[in-house]
Amino acid sequence: MNSTNTELISRWKKVVQEVSEACVKSGRRPEEVTLIAVSKKHTAQAISTLAREGQVDFGENYVQEALAKIEELSPLQLRWHFIGRLQTNKVKYVLGKFVLIHTLDSEKLAQVLHRKAESLGVMQPVLIQVNIGQEAQKSGVSEDNLFPLVERVLALDNLKLQGLMALPPFFEQAERVRPYFVRLRKLKEEVERRFELRLPHLSMGMTNDFVQAIAEGATLVRIGTRIFGPR
Numbered sequence: 001m002n003s004t005n006t007e008l009i010s011r012w013k014k015v016v017q018e019v020s021e022a023c024v025k026s027g028r029r030p031e032e033v034t035l036i037a038v039s040k041k042h043t044a045q046a047i048s049t050l051a052r053e054g055q056v057d058f059g060e061n062y063v064q065e066a067l068a069k070i071e072e073l074s075p076l077q078l079r080w081h082f083i084g085r086l087q088t089n090k091v092k093y094v095l096g097k098f099v100l101i102h103t104l105d106s107e108k109l110a111q112v113l114h115r116k117a118e119s120l121g122v123m124q125p126v127l128i129q130v131n132i133g134q135e136a137q138k139s140g141v142s143e144d145n146l147f148p149l150v151e152r153v154l155a156l157d158n159l160k161l162q163g164l165m166a167l168p169p170f171f172e173q174a175e176r177v178r179p180y181f182v183r184l185r186k187l188k189e190e191v192e193r194r195f196e197l198r199l200p201h202l203s204m205g206m207t208n209d210f211v212q213a214i215a216e217g218a219t220l221v222r223i224g225t226r227i228f229g230p231r
C-alpha cells in the first residue's frame, strides 16, 4: 500500500474515533450517528480505499461526477448521499441512485422528484434543506416556508421525508455554529409536533463543527476535508 493510502486510512480512522467519542461525550450511542464521507472532487480510488476499510456512506455534490463514481464502484455496494444543489433538469439522473437526497428545498423540486420516482416505481427518501443562517448565497428553504413545504412533501406518495439538513454559516470557532444546530433541531421537533410524525434524521456537522453538531442531535455528519484532505 502506498503512503497516500496509508495517510488517508489513518485520517479516516481518526475521524471515526472522534465521531464515536463525541457521541459518548454527549450521552449518545455511537450507532445513532452515521458518518458520511464527503468525497466530492476526490477519486474513485480514494473512495474504494476507505470502502475496503469499512466506510459505507459517501456524499457527493455534483451529478456527473457522482454518477461516474457510482457506476465505477457499483460492485462495492456503497450507500450514496446526494448533498449538492439539485437542479430540476438533473432529477432524472439522480433518482434511484442515492439512498438519501439531503437538499430538497422547493415545492417545484419536490414535484419533479415525486413524478420521476413515481414513473420508476420507487420511494425516494429525502431531507428538506433549511437555509438556517438566512444567507442569500446558500440554498435551502427559508424557515417561513418550511411548514408549507413539509405539507407539500408529505402529500407526495413517492417521497419519504426523513428529516432536515442545514449548511450553517462558517465560523472559525465551532462554538459559534452551535446555535444554528440548536435551531435546526428545534425546527425538526416543531415539524414532528405539527404534523404528528417522527423524523429520524438531522443532517448537520462538517469538518470544523461535527462535535458540536453531534452534541445537538445530528444523526448524519458530512465530513470531507478532515478525511480526504483539501480539495
Ligand SMILES: *Cc1c(COP(=O)(O)O)cnc(C)c1O
Pocket (backbone or CB within 6 Å): 038, 040, 061, 083, 084, 167, 206, 207, 208, 222, 223, 224, 225, 226
Ligand atoms: C463539501 C460539503 C461537506 C463537507 O465539507 P468539509 O468541510 O470538507 O467537511 C458537507 N456538506 C456539504 C453540503 C458539502 O457541500
